[in-house]
Amino acid sequence: MKSRIVASLGAALIVLLGLAGGANAADKVKAVASFSILGDIVKQVGGDRVEVITLVGPDGDAHVYEPTPADAKNLAASQILFTNGLGFEGWMDRLEKSSGFKGKVVVASTGVKPRTMVEEEEGGKAETITDPHAWQSLANGKLYVANIRDGLIAVDPDGKSVYEANAAKYLDEIAKEEDAVKAAIATLPKDRRKIITSHDAFGYFGAAYGLEIIAPEGVSTESEASAKDVATIIRQVRQEKIPAVFMENITDHRLLDQIASETGAKIGGELYTDALSPPDGPAPTYLDMFRHNVGALTTALSS
């Protein structure tokens, strides 16, 4: 008798849970974002109407990611895919094809004025490279928000007013953070506005806010710095008296340790470049990432 009551209570509970969970989950727009920073921006704009799956998670390196079968399954089940573009996700075309994804693709960097640079390949061949790290300028972040909002409205027109309101509120927050970043960098002595990072992820940041960035690895993490690159940088750090070297959350620290120890430049801490931190870390959202990075930069460069 007792066990039958327990069993039917259990069944009732399952039905209740099923109704509550099912109604929500079925209504939500299923979205996939290629990497954690973009995933957060999509969440801010999508709010409660959108369920976001992020492929390359916190502290992950999207330059060299290898998609999993679960990624293909998640993508196939989604209505909209958000990518950065600008050559960041070299693995995405293949994943899209293999998954059979039939939804809408939104390239979040659409409208950004891309930075390009000429890099010398091994063997002396020069190649023009597009810098994909456009999100490191908050002005570009605003373009991402607009593209994401418009993409969500296209797949979920009923949510138009919600997406517009979420985007407007978020754009305000981004504008405030943009003012804070400019004000913080403006307090630094001009001759100290130079840093070293391992890969060249701060080009847009440097151009927007007035910081000179030197990076041994170029704009991707795919190629390692050569001994010649490292020697050049060590010379440059000494000549230009570059005050600080910064670690990145997605790359190996050993090269920077070597540069710091050979030049006496101090290690200014860890910057979040291509990925957020886990939720309990110092940079769990796009705007937290700016707050953390600017805090680390101003601490290291102010004196």
Ligand SMILES: [Zn+2]
């Ligand atoms: Zn990068």
